[in-house]
Amino acid sequence: MEKRYAIGVDYGTESGRALLVDIATGEEVATHVTPYPHGVIDETLPGTGRKLEHDWALQHPEDYLEVLRRSIPEVLRASGVSPERVIGIGIDFTACTMMPLDAAGTPLCLVGNWKDNPHSWVKLWKHHAAQEEANLINAKAGERGELFLARYGGRLSSEWMLPKALQILNEAPDIYAEADCFMEAADWVIMQMTGSFVRSSCTAGYKGTWHKRDGFPSDAFLASLDERFKDFATEKLRGPILPLGAKAGELNEQMAALTGLEPGTAVAVGNVDAHAMVPAVGVVTPGKLVLAMGTSTCHLLLSDKEVHAEGIAGVVEDGIVAGYYGYEAGQSAVGDIFAWYVNESVPAYVQQHAKEEGIGVHEWLERRAAQQKPGESGLLALDWWNGNRSVLMDSDLTGVMVGMTLQTKPEEIYRALLEATAFGTRKIIEAFQDGGVQVDELYACGGLPQRNRLLMQIYADVTGREIRIADSTQTAALGAAMFGAVAAGVEAGGYDSVADAAKNMARVREESFKPMAKNVETYNALYEEYVKLHDYFGRGGNDIMKRLKALKSG
Ligand SMILES: Nc1ncnc2c1ncn2[C@@H]1O[C@H](COP(=O)(O)OP(=O)(O)O)[C@@H](O)[C@H]1O
């Protein structure tokens, strides 16, 4: 039988990439990355020069179509695969990355003069300027005993849909009123590809506070936040919500012309980037925690029971793999913290040495840091450079580094930052375990595990567990392609379920990272100190981070 292929398109923070995959084997035949022409918009609004406030992060919706326009033809060209052999497409996206649309489905930032107001643009997942709204939602939901709150670890993140939309209502009521609806970028791109106005159970569940049986938070609750917000769910989040694995529709003529694919190609319901990675590392059963490590880290776990505990950013039935409760937790910055250090803080001599040795600054620092023993630098950091998404759920928390002296070296700071993110992950694992959700095995995927071996050894040592690594550098796109194959269905040469797709298409590497006993011991001691710092700054012992932030905002 002739080979069949699927395409997965992974929409990350800085770029989007397409991956063309052999459906029978999971072989990754061709890949292409399109950096977003406008990148992350966090300083000035395009076309206006208007300065954005602290904690804002926007994107340009046309960049998403640019990824389809450039990367899909390129994977077809590079692979030589003819379009009719591509039977399904799936996409995955960062989330909650949301936008207001007009009645024709056009983002308001592309309509008339709305572009001059930053609230008309796409709010990227890491837009952190809705913390006040998140605080209000959490306080009101707590007071009213709203049941949904427990499914989100007792606190909604400021990154999620409700706080972001409420911020628009508060600061730009005209845009809120003008918006016919709000949509996750994942669902919007699917609508552009197929013409189908459908939402994904994954984006709706984790980010939109939707529940399979209870639906969205009630009108009464929404009205308790602001009378004008009463109809938010029924009007502005309206539309059918389809489960993962379902077909959203078929590629329309316009998108077929744009991408070079055949009209009528099956298109899967949109997925979230981290969630798509789970079946792509072969995880389709409970107890296996997947660390999706990139700009941020998401921690994903399947279970056959629903429990509510601090540290769980969301639990959604069928939210990752049908038939299980899917749990998500996360750290809002991981790779982004290392990027901050490399871009903003290393001395010129480090860059010079790296250049002379013909390696990148990350690699140079990693090599040096690998020569140190745990604890040797006397440094300890908190991993809150972009707030805390689990277990404290507070984007007003900031970074800390303790123990610096005149002898402190750049590689020591780099290592302390790697370690801080590992401690943050251990805290999340303990939160799952303490909450009664079993974690038996660890799997790592995303951009970081294959780029930084020291990082993975530190994670094994800090958690005291073996870590298996995905065999793909494009795990999210592979997962998206798997859902594309499921949308196409077994009759077209695809699969009936993502579990079936995973049997043939998912892979992990032979090599794993195993904890080293001596390191584990030192890290146990350091972790105790981390927990003390964490609780001191994060649980009200000293609110200095919030006071400083308030001063900064003026
Ligand atoms: N060698 C490295 N060591 C540690 N971090 C790295 C290294 N190379 C790149 N990074 C970080 O990895 C992150 C990108 O991860 P990736 O998974 O590719 O992207 P995304 O999360 O947007 O999908 C960036 O924050 C970057 O700074």
Ligand SMILES: O=C(CO)[C@@H](O)[C@@H](O)COP(=O)(O)O
């Ligand atoms: O929040 C989620 C998933 O729930 C992510 O989309 C978000 O952390 C961004 O992920 P990346 O770090 O860009 O891979």
